[in-house]
Amino acid sequence: MQPRWQPPPAPRRGAPRPAARLLALLLLLGLEAAAAPVDVGVQRRLLQQAARAALHFFNFRAGSPSALQVLSAVQEGRVWVNPEKGCKVELVFSTERYNPQDGEERLGKCSARVFFKNQKPRPAINVTCIRLTEKKTRQQEDYLLYKQMKQLKNPLDAVSIPDSHGNIDPSLRPMWDLAFLGSSYVMWEKTTQSSHYNLAQLSAVKQWKTNDGAIDFDYTVLLHEFSTQEIIPCHIHLVWSPGKPLRVKYNCQELQLPEGSGAEEGSAGAPTQLSSF
Template structure:
């Protein structure tokens, strides 16, 4: 089995399966002979990377992944298996703590320029940043190719919508950093979430440099995803 140069991945809540899959795409951009060319299918990469806790920076486990970039224009096919230092119950408890923190705000959360020009995120805005990372991963996974990858550069604006049910809902404008072109892509994202349910994301991205606009909807991984794919906790 081929092995890639180890990478690193910070754990965010709540879309763990999707985040780990997105992280697996990034090392493929680095020059490396560690891939398999499959006739009629595409290129298949074999990767290994580590995860760390978002808050503490402590080791959170390791992942092995394969990424197949099809010859036809379609999203990469990712298979991933992770070992983790926390069990599923602990992950779910952390999910619920974050959820309660957001639900018990005295007024709807709003914010802009997260992080700021100094790279600082106000503690009160850390939950919406964590959700932005999880939600934007569905966009980045969909847009990634064998030669292009993305990272979340900034939440330009965020607004919470008050709902009568138990879900939490946010409108985001996020800026994605495209690698290696260094372009900044602006996307609008509507995100809804309830612990134990899939994170739902609908988005629309400006694509002026490509002569059009892009939009999609996705239902990404749950906070209660299988333990082997849970790399996403605050």
Template sequence: MGLRGVIVLVGLMGTTWSFNMTTIRPEAVSTDTFARPETTEETTEQKGAVAEEEAVEDVMATGELNPSHYPAQRAAKVVQHYLNTRYGSPYKLFGLKQVHSGNAEDVADSGRKYQLDISVHEIISDTKENCSAEVFFPRGVKQLSPQVQVSSCEELLKIDANSEEEALYQQYKTNKTLRTEKRLPDSYGHIDPEMTPFWHLGIVASSFIMLNESTENTLYNVAQVANITQLTTENDQLKFDCHVLLHDMVSQEIPQWKLLFTWSPAGGVKVLHTEQLPHVHDCEKHPKTN
């Protein structure tokens, strides 16, 4: 599948965007995680105005922030990845619904801190709740993961999916034939309902990478779970090898990663190993996913 096809697929999981291949309009970014993409035509004059606005935003990203513009959106997206790494499961998946307000401040020379009021959406139960969050982006020669604190989300985090999780766990724990699935979603945006929990698992596992790789200059979504393979169960944990395509809306790059992770209802998702693969345009052909 070509790069163009991958970017189209991002809309199936990602935010509602208005973009072409050269300009992304930050004010048009919606935060609903599973909305479909919308495209618009822009004049050269409009593109220049947007580029100028983005440049001004980056310089003035301290103090009160426009909730619909990139500085607030980038920080708030990190909260989504954080929640999925802590509480995500095949039947519990968190998305960013809306940024209501935001404020940024420099913390000496150590980094920048964002205070956010946001709406978080638990996708599967279609439950929404307003939350407060603090995101700190460290500065330094070595890139460090953002630090996140979330409050006022108690009801959202109490959502009970234990029965569904236990049923899935028991079904695949006793599998005599280990399963491999490719392209979630496929080129037509379709996912077999039976494989939807594994699509969700791939997203949750990918959130560990997206959280770790996020900076003030990124905005990550999952484009596709290119391959997910169940491995032999060890220590009562379901074990998976997974190849995912991510999408950074800011750079329009499609970084590829391989993950080794485990999951059980009691232990949650644990990522054991990650490896970044060459970019699509660096390869003569797509890497094998089997």
């Protein structure tokens, strides 16, 4: 007597069907194939680049001259490169306070996710930092700087900070710190996965009187682009009040392009969101 035919057992509730399992496997293999292997040297450079970009973004969003941070060291991180989309970086790094006081703990710690979109500027960034200056102390220092700025007479239209010997007059330090803050926005917007910038000099400062009490001034900075070693002048308009979002507008002249064709304009607005990878 032949065995009676039995239908195959129905899949358990919630269990993936064979076709769904196969599709998920193919998608996974496709993603792994899209992410190209990363050379150790390239990975190290991208981690450094991502840390710098994240700090530019953090400094701008903090909107506080007393909260300015600079990179100390990258501690750990991972890099994914997709030839069609760009590269995504997850990392942890330590920071130092830009203008530390004597005897204080200098190191902070940040974690960030950064997405560079194939040589396009303005990377998408999500960054969180801890162990920084306490909020109350930061507010007090910002207000002191605000008072110093309000007491300044209108600076000359032609001024160089630092001077030719690399020194910054103490009376002009608030102006430099605010210029650094506003330039952080410009440097974040212009950063790509292969180009990064540093503030080299502040010049041509003009402070404006305002009815709302904000610090309002125009200035020109020279940005040093490391990969090309070019010095790029940028005209920046900055409006700042303690505890309020920073407002920045700028125009940069790219030296490698013909005159009149290299201007790049930007203004501070909502940050980009991290793209899917």
